[in-house]
Amino acid sequence: MFQSFTASTRPSDGPPRLAALRAELVARGLAGFLVPRSDAHQGEYVSPQDERLAWLTGFTGSAGFCVVLPDVAGVFIDGRYRLQVRDQVALSDFTPVDWPETSTADWLRGHAAEGAVIGFDAWLHTPDEIAKIEAGLNGTGITLRAVDDNPLDAVWSDRPAGTSGTVREHPLALAGVTAAQKRASLATELKRAGVAATVITLADSIAWLMNWRGADIIRNPVVQGFAILHDDARLDLFIAPEKVSHIPEETGVTRHSPEGFESALKALNGTTRYDAATAPVAVQRALANGVAGADPCLMAKAVKNSAELDGMRAAHRRDGAAMVEFLAWYDAQDLETLTEIDMAKALEGFRAATGDLRDLSFDTISSTGPNAAVIHYRVTEDTNRRLQNGDLFLLDSGGQYPDGTTDITRTLPVGPVAEDRKDAYTRVLQGMIAVSRARFPRGVAGGHLDALARYPLWLAGLDYDHGTGHGVGAALSVHEGPVRLSRISLLALEPGMILSNEPGYYRAGGWGIRIENLVVVREAAALGDNRRMLDFETITLCPIDTRLIAAGALSGDEIAWLDAYHARVLAEIAPLVSDNAKAWLIKACAPLTSS
Structure with missing residues (x-):
């Protein structure tokens, strides 16, 4: 694991x-x-x-x-x-x-x-x-x-052999819609567009469409293959038979060897759609009547239904409890005796102890000191650094559970921390809170909201070189397109989309800061002239460290949001953790208004 x-x-x-x-x-x-x-x-x-x-x-x-x-x-x-x-x-x-x-x-x-x-x-x-x-x-x-x-x-003389995992069924209670219903809905779209068939090459699209989860790729519960969906809802699936032999073949789905995929493409006569942004050039070249168009699974997969959202909420409560157990353990340690690898292993152990962890959702980013300034740092035996007094410890991690995928980042102090680090941490937190509190009209895209997260940093001449957020799959890939909170994203946000909210700041050679929660786009409560608006529901449930907040820097509204968030964390997570962790959680969630 x-x-x-x-x-x-x-x-x-x-x-x-x-x-x-x-x-x-x-x-x-x-x-x-x-x-x-x-x-x-x-x-x-x-x-x-x-x-x-x-x-x-x-x-x-x-x-x-x-x-x-x-x-x-x-x-x-x-x-x-x-x-x-x-x-x-x-x-x-x-x-x-x-x-x-x-x-x-x-x-x-x-x-x-x-x-x-x-x-x-x-x-x-x-x-x-x-x-x-x-x-x-x-x-x-x-x-x-x-x-x-x-x-x-x-x-590449010693090139490894290919991986091949066995497919497992993703239950209807978690998927919310049958595979046949998904195919029928997408086929209706094809007919409306005058397209006879569409080619699907993304592994997570096939997993979503078939209500399958697999183990072909580490950290991603997907199965690799190719598919051709016809306008009558028939599906030609090109996948190794040993991957799916235990699942009865569904009416309307015909399995073929992957080796026959290119020949099948060449044999298609009608207008066939392919995604020019995700399909291989080889697909385009093989089609006699190919037209470019988005993978039809992308938007359907990005907008989660109620069953998928309920599963994600359950996974985040479970993951939040594991995080709290870890954070309570962290504060009880002699930190300068521990390393980045020690931290990663400890957190993975708390997640595994839930009994439901299937995999990590990505390699844990366990980083301290200058390593934390490397945005997607991956600790190895060669780079493993011991925690040192005065450092910041950045921990970006997540789990794959049967019902959901998690992704959370917390930045923690290692002993007393200098004021410049506190100032940057507070600005990052203010940006994260601004996105969390955002209320916006329909048609607003991630590119419009990205600046909210950066504005407190911009005021100090600071910024970060990554998007503010990415889409997240429901028990699928932790990075899921096409939705993003990024200045280059023009895709309008829709209810049911799940995104990360993770501003940061990184000082090369010194330290790094990132704070991340996952949020769900939802219909906002009526307000003002009752214009239809959207806002975010935060589904990550874990305290945000308040020891690094610069004194007097947060506004009253920011404090109110943080106190309300911590009250919710305490109410939902306290019943799920050990007595020691619960005692720690009560202190960690203490309202700032009373401090």
Whole structure:
């Protein structure tokens, strides 16, 4: 159950692997190659056999890619990973590139030779991604070429075998709607749009559509496969038979070998939709009458029904109790004798003690001191740091339970903490409270609300290099599209969507702060002229540390929100924890108005 704390690839492994890949590219007549962190299903996590980017470069972040040219190899990373990448790759051979500030096309314009042919694996890139690069290269003579077999795989001599987990049924009591009903509803949409069929390649979409959960990918209860949904609600499912042999085949669902997927695509005659943002280029190329359009499962999956919301609330109460047991334990320890790994193991133990933990929802981010400034830090035996007096300890973690997926971050003091850290912590908390209290009209998108979380930091000239929140699946992927709280998101929020609310602040080489709760979009109570409005229900139930709040900095409304939140936490979690944890919880939830 516990995560591994050993680094899988070291920086010194990268240069010889890069040399081998370059030799293979020369043999194939290619001047370069794109190495993404993706598989044919475009999920955030990939199986060990698809960790091509990590194998080549050493970089293990959840997003990024490498562009290999004869004399330079750029590793493209966003703001979450700009510290991490420099610790993980051999800077003698790999060059970190700030992305998306620098686009792939612009970088190729500056580094690739005129007329260079850059290869890519058509199963690992989406049509939108490739089209954007090609548009940026227009007029340069630099071209992209899809390859039939991946040259990196040819030099990866010890590539692991693929993973294959067994599917389990997701009960109707938790799913809320049968798989047949979901197919029928989506098929109606296809008919209305004049589309004969749609291709589904996302693993979590298939899991949602079939009311299945799987174990093909660590931390994500999904099953990998492909599907073609027809406008009469028939579903052709391309999946290894041993994964689903124990579940009776449902009427209208026909199972096929995954090897037959491409041939089936080529045989389709009617207009067929594919998602240009998530499907592989290989799908687009195989369709005779393909039209681009969003995966129909995306929005249906993002808007949770009442059964899914009830399951998520139950999972968060259970997870909140485990967090409280951990936090009570934390405050009773001699912290300077403990390490980041000790903390991660202890928390995982409290979650496992619930008896319902199936997996973590992501590798626990257990970080202290300068490690906490690495936004998506992953502790290993090599980086494991002992807690030190005056540090901040940032703990971002979550669990996968039968009824829900959790994601929570708390920042804790290790002894007395300097005032600059308290000031930043308070500003982060104010931003989190502002989002929690937000009330907004229908049609407002995550991009409109993102500034609420940043405003207190902006007043002090501070900011953070990640979105304020991501969508979360119901007993599915902890990072679920398409909804986000991010300045680049224009998707209107709808009741039933679940998002994280997690502003932060990170001082490179020093410390990091993040506070995170999950929230559900809901209809707001009537107010004023009774215009229909939305607001958020917070479903994470765990105290927010008040020892780090700068004295006198919170407004009366902010204090009132925090006191009300803590009163609710106490009422819902106290009956679920041990006597020692309950005594700790009562103190942790004491109202600020009485202090």
